[in-house]
Amino acid sequence: MDLQLTNKAAVVTGASRGIGLAIVSALMGEGMRVVAAARTITPELKATGAIGVSVDLSKADGPARLVAEAEAELGGLDVLVNNVGGGAGEGQTGGFLTFTDQQWYDTFDLNFLASVRTTRAALPHLSGSRGTIVNISSNGARTPHAGPIPYTTAKAALTAFGKALAEEFGPQGVRVNTVSPGAVRTDMWESPDGYGAELAQSMGLEQKQLLAHLPTATGMVTGRLVSPDEVAALVAYLASPLAGSTTGADHIIDGGAIKTV
Ligand SMILES: NC(=O)c1ccc[n+]([C@@H]2O[C@H](COP(=O)([O-])OP(=O)(O)OC[C@H]3O[C@@H](n4cnc5c(N)ncnc54)[C@H](OP(=O)(O)O)[C@@H]3O)[C@@H](O)[C@H]2O)c1
Numbered sequence: 001m002d003l004q005l006t007n008k009a010a011v012v013t014g015a016s017r018g019i020g021l022a023i024v025s026a027l028m029g030e031g032m033r034v035v036a037a038a039r040t041i042t043p044e045l046k047a048t049g050a051i052g053v054s055v056d057l058s059k060a061d062g063p064a065r066l067v068a069e070a071e072a073e074l075g076g077l078d079v080l081v082n083n084v085g086g087g088a089g090e091g092q093t094g095g096f097l098t099f100t101d102q103q104w105y106d107t108f109d110l111n112f113l114a115s116v117r118t119t120r121a122a123l124p125h126l127s128g129s130r131g132t133i134v135n136i137s138s139n140g141a142r143t144p145h146a147g148p149i150p151y152t153t154a155k156a157a158l159t160a161f162g163k164a165l166a167e168e169f170g171p172q173g174v175r176v177n178t179v180s181p182g183a184v185r186t187d188m189w190e191s192p193d194g195y196g197a198e199l200a201q202s203m204g205l206e207q208k209q210l211l212a213h214l215p216t217a218t219g220m221v222t223g224r225l226v227s228p229d230e231v232a233a234l235v236a237y238l239a240s241p242l243a244g245s246t247t248g249a250d251h252i253i254d255g256g257a258i259k260t261v
Contacts, residue, residue, distance in 0.1 A: 003240035006031035009074035010239070011066065013057055013118060014084030015050070016042040018186030019136060022228035023081055024050045026236045032079070035070040057084050057114040058106070067121035077125040079239045082115035083136040085155070086188055087195040092148040093202040099150055107150035112157045123169065130173030132243075134235050135162045139182045139254040146218070148195075155180075159250055166248030175247035177238045182254025183214055185225040220255030 010027050014020040016038035024036045025048050034050040041052035053069050055062045070077060088106035091098065115135055126133065141159045144152035159178050166176035183189060189196035189211060200210040215223050234253055237243055252258055 003030050008032050008078040010034045010079035011070045012081040013037045016040050016045045019228045019231050020083040022232035023235050024048050026232035037066050058109040063117035064121045078129050078131045080122045080133045084114050085111040096149050104150045108154050111154035126174050127172040132175040134238050135178045137178045137180045139180045163248050178250040180252045181231050182257040183225045219257045222255035
């Protein structure tokens with residue numbers, strides 16, 4: 001299927017590994033020109049052929065700098081993928097009373113305000129091109145008890161943000177969609193210093209035991225974690241003109257973990 005994305009311009013945030021890297025690869029594979037942002041430009045990101053921009057998107061001035069560099073490199077913008085996010089530091093498994101103000105601020109900066117600020121900088125370019133935005137939220141936005149409470153509430157805010165943007169900017173031809181993955185096989189779960197490692201330790205399990213039990217424990221009827229490429233394929237479709245009537249929607253990709261309609 002031709003997704004009709006050839007030569008169009010995209011910005012992807014959180015692009016050096018995991019889901020963001022898979023999205024960059026998918027969009028490059030569709031013949032797009034891509035600016036890819038993270039603090040570290042990894043060899044894997046360089047290998048995609050995308051233009052890497054090193055930037056800390058949790059800082060107030062990072063997103064505007066990214067969009068200015070993207071505009072200079074690409075001369076316009078058709079697609080923005082707000083993927084950056086994740087657990088902000090250690091101490092994510094203790095429950096509500098353990099989270100400090102600073103942890104709430106850090107989590108909202110990374111998972112919500114980075115996308116708000118990038119979107120604010122990019123929208124003038126996107127409305128000129130009748131472009132599209134895809135925000136990467138989490139199925140935790142709909143099951144907020146199932147993860148660290150600052151993270152799931154920040155993702156719930158991001159999902160609501162996408163819906164409101166779709167409504168306000170739809171008349172200008174800008175589509176906005178949210179993609180909400182369940183557990184995806186990335187560093188968030190697999191790294192020895194990520195959320196998966198901390199959760200395993202809090203449960204008295206080996207990390208590999210936790211990963212083996214996670215699909216069943218979270219109700220994933222597919223019996224396995226989601227792969228980053230599967231998320232990327234959904235994002236590429238939503239970025240495509242073929243999805244021209246799909247906007248203001250939250251697309252869950254979680255192996256059937258959420259049981260409600
Ligand atoms: N994995 C899952 O199970 C899962 C499930 C639901 C939703 N999600 C969401 O999917 C998105 C991607 O998750 P992932 O699992 O692929 O994460 P990941 O493997 O930890 O990758 C995170 C990416 O964001 C970049 N990043 C982190 N902090 C940054 C900052 N301050 N400024 C700029 N870039 C930054 C990282 O690069 P640098 O460290 O080099 O900056 C990296 O490229 C996140 O929004 C996450 O919440 C993930």
